[in-house]
Amino acid sequence: AQSVAQPEDQVNVAEGNPLTVKCTYSVSGNPYLFWYVQYPNRGLQFLLKYITGDNLVKGSYGFEAEFNKSQTSFHLKKPSALVSDSALYFCAVRDEGGNNRLAFGKGNQVVVIP
Amino acid sequence: GAGVSQSPSNKVTEKGKDVELRCDPISGHTALYWYRQSLGQGLEFLIYFQGNSAPDKSGLPSDRFSAERTGGSVSTLTIQRTQQEDSAVYLCASSPPDRGNSPLHFGNGTRLTVT
Numbered sequence: 513a514q515s516v517a518q519p520e521d522q523v524n525v526a527e528g529n530p531l532t533v534k535c536t537y538s539v540s541g542n543p544y545l546f547w548y549v550q551y552p553n554r555g556l557q558f559l560l561k562y563i564t565g566d567n568l569v570k571g572s573y574g575f576e577a578e579f580n581k582s583q584t585s586f587h588l589k590k591p592s593a594l595v596s597d598s599a600l601y602f603c604a605v606r607d608e609g610g611n612n613r614l615a616f617g618k619g620n621q622v623v624v625i626p
Numbered sequence: 627g628a629g630v631s632q633s634p635s636n637k638v639t640e641k642g643k644d645v646e647l648r649c650d651p652i653s654g655h656t657a658l659y660w661y662r663q664s665l666g667q668g669l670e671f672l673i674y675f676q677g678n679s680a681p682d683k684s685g686l687p688s689d690r691f692s693a694e695r696t697g698g699s700v701s702t703l704t705i706q707r708t709q710q711e712d713s714a715v716y717l718c719a720s721s722p723p724d725r726g727n728s729p730l731h732f733g734n735g736t737r738l739t740v741t
Contacts, residue, residue: 544727555630555717555732556669563727602669612657612676612726613685618668 514539514607518617526625531593533620535586535603542608545586547577550600550619559601562586573597593624628652632718632733639708640741647703647736651720658701659730660693663715672716675701677723708740 515538525531537543544563548556560571567579577588586603603617631650639645651658660672671685675695686692690708695701705712715737719730 546729548729548732553734555734556719556730557732558729561727561729606726608726611674611682613671613674613682614659614730615671616661616669 514543514605514610514613514615516603516605516615516617518601518603518620520620522621522623524623524625525593527595528592531588531590531597531622531624533588533601533603533622535588535617536584537586537603537605538584539605539607539610541610543586544606544608545577545579546604546606546614547571547575547586547588548602548604548616550602556602559588593622595624595626598622598624630718630720630731630733632716632736634736635734636737636739638739638741641710642707644704644706645708645738647705647716647718647738649701649703649718649720649733651699651701651718652731653699654722655720655731656698656723657721658695659719659721660701660703661717661719663717663735664713669717672703705738708738710740713738713740 517536546561547559550556562579570576600619602619606614633648656677658675661669673693674682690706693703715735717735719732721728
């Protein structure tokens with residue numbers, strides 16, 4: 513079954529510094545990978561996805577992520593963090609050839625310090 | 627356009643009571659998911675509906691949990707004889723018909739508190 517690991521509970525970063533949120537995955541076939549962001553008392557909002565093609569994908573709000581098949585990773589990055597980026601970030605994976613269940617990681621709390 | 631709508635937004639119930647949570651997906655979305663979000667636990671898959679196919683119920687934690695989807699649209703998640711450990715945010719999501727590469731659209735969730 514597909515699964516996701518987000519090894520850090522919380523990521524603290526100073527405003528203006530680069531932000532990285534780590535994600536590794538496990539699937540039996542080819543992965544469909546997604547990042548979502550959740551603000552307080554809200555549902556999850558889609559940021560970006562990797563399906564196929566270029567390993568570097570760009571998404572909303574200046575975020576990007578790089579698919580690395582050999583390391584089974586899909587880390588989320590932003591070159592210059594904003595205070596408004598403070599939120600809970602979830603990585604998710606679906607197995608291309610399997611069921612349509614989307615497996616989520618436990619989430620990372622990002623705190624951007626002014 | 628309208629997003630995924632969930633009601634109620636908050637529900638407080640006494641242990642042992644039954645509750646019903648409602649999800650109204652985006653029009654035209656054939657896939658509908660229920661997830662449970664507990665503090666520090668991430669998102670736990672509960673159940674998945676796709677069109678007229680039999681639902682994937684493999685994530686339901688016990689036989690006290692059930693869900694149905696009427697007419698391929700609105701879905702109701704029912705929890706019978708609620709327990710304190712059922713307290714969580716219940717999230718519904720929908721997606722269009724495709725091969726699974728479309729993102730899910732989430733509602734704002736129902737926060738369930740069992741006292």
